[in-house]
Amino acid sequence: MTLKECLAAIKPSDKSIALKIQHKIDFKTKPVGSLGALEAIAHKMSLVQETLDPAIIGKRLFVFAGDHGITAEGVSAFPAEVTPQMVLNFLSGGAAINVLCRHGGIEIGIVDMGVNFDFKNAKGLIDKKIAPGTKNFLKEDAMSETEALAALEAGIAVFTDAYTKQRFDIVGVGDMGIGNTTSASAIIAAVTGASAADVSGRGTGLDDKGLANKISVLAAALKVRSPKSGDGIDILKKVGGFEIAGIAGCVLAAAAHRVPVMLDGIISTAGGLIAYTLNPAVGDYLFCAHRSVEQGQAKALAHMNLTPILDLGMRLGEGTGAAIAIGIVDGACRIMREMASFESAGVTNKE
């Protein structure tokens, strides 16, 4: 599936059953609205699946990994060599995302979109390497337009290959890439018009001096690259990351197949934002797992009118928040399917 075909296949969800969905929710044995976010989630899932009985059986999550030339500017507390080390940790099942996917019954896939390391056909790794890391976008464009398009289509292929083999009902998207909060922040600033300071956080643990440097690097890069706010491809090319492009492609393909997507923290939210910029109808298929400690995420979520499900003070990435939140969406679908109505249970409604 090409990017063009994928974008053309994405349609907004059909809202014609919205009233029926809300009626079913409101006449369940509980005060109206008392299940809070679970009700909103159940409603959106019903629209996505075009049914009053939404269900999540198969659960998938992909971790997209890539390296970032911008790390040369000292924007991360961890060295770049950690990206491939963590990919190997994912493959051997020892990272937080492995644990939480096992916990949540979620099948995990690890994708090399552009890690600066030769994995030599490591077992279990999905090899979609575009290049061994992006360029330093303070000095030059992060990638060529050809690479940006190839990375988006690689993300589309990751989704469609897996989905063709074995269908699933929700897909989580996570990331690994030392330096990638800087790229994600740049994307969010480019799309929303927010300032470098407004979208920058401490990443994996910058101190005050490190944060000040990150903001100054970001402000300078945004000025010299000047990505076009409404042009997702231009933004990816100038300040993006390969793993972020992969996430964006995966989001687009999921929306095209009417499969809901669980965004994680600031990186995958930036990927979702690129997809949203390319076709805003993807918003109908997006959930956001959790409020990231990275403040830039909130700007991106506001732009897409999304509310995070959890706020656990997490800032790890990998899809860890998504893995937890997928279980809550599953629970909300079960509420929709299995919970009794006032009538069926013989319970008196509000006076």
Add this chain to the structure above:
Amino acid sequence: MTLKECLAAIKPSDKSIALKIQHKIDFKTKPVGSLGALEAIAHKMSLVQETLDPAIIGKRLFVFAGDHGITAEGVSAFPAEVTPQMVLNFLSGGAAINVLCRHGGIEIGIVDMGVNFDFKNAKGLIDKKIAPGTKNFLKEDAMSETEALAALEAGIAVFTDAYTKQRFDIVGVGDMGIGNTTSASAIIAAVTGASAADVSGRGTGLDDKGLANKISVLAAALKVRSPKSGDGIDILKKVGGFEIAGIAGCVLAAAAHRVPVMLDGIISTAGGLIAYTLNPAVGDYLFCAHRSVEQGQAKALAHMNLTPILDLGMRLGEGTGAAIAIGIVDGACRIMREMASFESAGVTNKE
């Protein structure tokens, strides 16, 4: 187990392994602190279980039900007959808490602590009825001291009977009782010294006029009953509820057996607060599932130094928030057990 024996058996958790626990958490393959609340949960569970490898296998949840004489003052949007109707709904598996317990692999138990209905030995119901509802505590004490003590010991028995038959590693506590936010708010005001207005919410859906009436009833009742702030038994007797006393007893018994408890919304938090007033060491065994829409809960949580795990805008009670949060505690324990360390995974730590 009598109340006296139970109170004597509760010991604070042993903090001598706290540094070892924190070291294990800090050297897992992630930036320090980046799993946010999951790390704090894993730490507390490790202390409770006195191990670096905490685990949750068996999961239980009890819904304690009772009626409230204070409903005569028009403090609830739903009629009192809904309490027994919902108990029957629980027994037939159709309520939100049934769905969420099935979803979370949690065994559920339904306890009649004082419902104004003859269930005639309904199958599956745990019968601990003290009386068919409390008295109207605007006019007289909610219950006698004998009833308060009996209700606490009934809650202790609910826990110990179940635990003796089949051990479990966490217990959630939920509630059902039309009018019980008024009793819970009164308890919280009595313990913390907060005003009636500060602890009152809309319950199952009061409008502005209903809320104003509830606050005025609560203020008048607190004035005339004047429960003693440090005396959990006196507070229960004067403004409590049978299901709240049952929850308090269950919390005490769990702490005595070093089993962690998941509080739910404002009602179970008020039950936890009574237990905490009787022996503050229970705090070492308490988790709070979620921020209730009922504002009084926050006062009680601050008093016990607890932070809610979730904030999903829920206000249903029954233990619904607890059922979801138990899954998150389970995940946090798995992180503690299964996640690799920097050393074991060969990942470079922060520079």
